[in-house]
Amino acid sequence: MLILGIESSCDETGVALYDSQRGLLAHALHSQIDMHVAYGGVVPELASRDHIQRVLPLTTEVLTQASVTLNDVDAIACTTGPGLAGALLVGTACAHAIGFALNKPVIPVHHLEGHLLSPLLSANPPAFPFIALLVSGGHTQLMRVDDVGQYTLLGETLDDAAGEAFDKTAKVLGLSYPGGPAVSQLAEQGDPERFKFGRPMLHSGDLDFSFAGLKTAVLTQAKKLQATHPLTEQEKADIARAFVESAVDVLSKKCLTALKDNHMNRLVVAGGVGANSQLRERLNELAQKHKFHVHYPELHLCTDNGAMIALAGCLSATRDKSLLNQHDSFTVKPRWSLHSTS
Structure with a gap:
């Protein structure tokens, strides 16, 4: 079965071809970072317009890479939600237009399910069941995954997602958008002993998260220093280090608790923050110490992409x-809970 996948939930346009027998045949991705950087974040209207310009050329590109035609495709999979409504409509409308024209079924895909399953595209894919940490700019969740479509929510953020906290920290420190990679890189130069931030909800007794207080701690510390002088580069690095240490501590220890509580030894980490080097290093250390396996998507598949949707x-x-019998009208779901798909 040959599936064309289309992703357009936020600020990346992704198209890919996946074959049930041969695996990933081709994928192409366009990032809108350069367009949004001037605004310090994603502008929904600009994102939607850019998806319109990119989705068909990217579709042609992957068909050419794989040496197939649209007639060879058995079905089209598209991100139906969650995400920006206008952006979702672009990819979904394109998928259904192709499906209608060629009498091909269209498969709605949950964006987070794509991330959750993306490590299955790696050279060392995990076996079911496993615990999944979905960690990105819009979502921070721990899920129990028993099989495809069998998801149980174990915990989630009560306010800011981890990636959102990274972006807001970057803004406080005067770093460019997107904030995650910039904060992570700066933290490498920071003194881990200079500043200490709390570990929000680390001892809450559940698997929920909260990063709003950590973001506020960064802002408070920065303002305290700025009361007497502009932040130095070293002070920025020290604040970034304290922030990263706190976020990584909470994420990694809650993952470990989820594994122990569910008597599992496999962890999947997916989403944009899953590419964070400090988080990967800490989880790898814990995996070695506590004898569990941790799986990540390939780095180029951590961000939104069509391959995971296909x-x-x-x-x-x-x-x-x-x-495979769906040819009817469509909708998008800007707010859509993953565990509701089970």
């Missing part, structure tokens, strides 16, 4: 053949 669509259709 894969998720293929696996969903394999599990539920009725998805």
